[in-house]
Amino acid sequence: MSLEGKPAGGVSETIPEGTKIAIVASTWYTEVMNGLIAGAERACAEAGVECLTFRVPGSFELSLGCQWALQAGFDAAVALGVVVRGGTPHFDYVCDAATEGLNRVGLDAGRPIGFGLLTCDDEQQALDRAGLLGAKEDKGYEAAQAVLQMLELYRQLRI
Numbered sequence: 001m002s003l004e005g006k007p008a009g010g011v012s013e014t015i016p017e018g019t020k021i022a023i024v025a026s027t028w029y030t031e032v033m034n035g036l037i038a039g040a041e042r043a044c045a046e047a048g049v050e051c052l053t054f055r056v057p058g059s060f061e062l063s064l065g066c067q068w069a070l071q072a073g074f075d076a077a078v079a080l081g082v083v084v085r086g087g088t089p090h091f092d093y094v095c096d097a098a099t100e101g102l103n104r105v106g107l108d109a110g111r112p113i114g115f116g117l118l119t120c121d122d123e124q125q126a127l128d129r130a131g132l133l134g135a136k137e138d139k140g141y142e143a144a145q146a147v148l149q150m151l152e153l154y155r156q157l158r159i
């Protein structure tokens with residue numbers, strides 16, 4: 001897997017004061033989710049942006065949770081979830097629905113949504129991407145960084 005092109009830390013300008021980001025996170029795979037949430041919260045704190053975390057039952061519900069957060073006045077959302085492949089097509093249905101739903105919500109609202117949905121073959125792959133001690137990647141942090149960069153782009157284009 002290539003890490004080339006992943007969102008870099010930091011934004012070039014200060015995000016406007018009062019910017020609020022909703023972190024919408026599923027409840028499955030507690031250890032992985034705790035790592036993803038911590039990474040997203042850390043990215044927001046580094047940027048000086050307020051964030052609030054909301055939990056939804058599973059990855060399928062991320063889309064509606066993000067939609068409600070944007071309707072409630074949040075400037076952006078970070079969607080965090082984990083789907084681990086099993087022996088049934090459930091994996092494909094949930095991954096497709098969550099991806100399509102999050103894309104639709106972001107486009108319909110005209111607001112960025114950080115895509116932090118891990119779609120893994122096994123739980124170890126999820127742990128390796130959760131930003132935990134010794135993990136290879138921190139997808140929660142990266143998803144929040146992507147949102148911050150999109151908010152910066154939006155600010156630049158509105159000037």
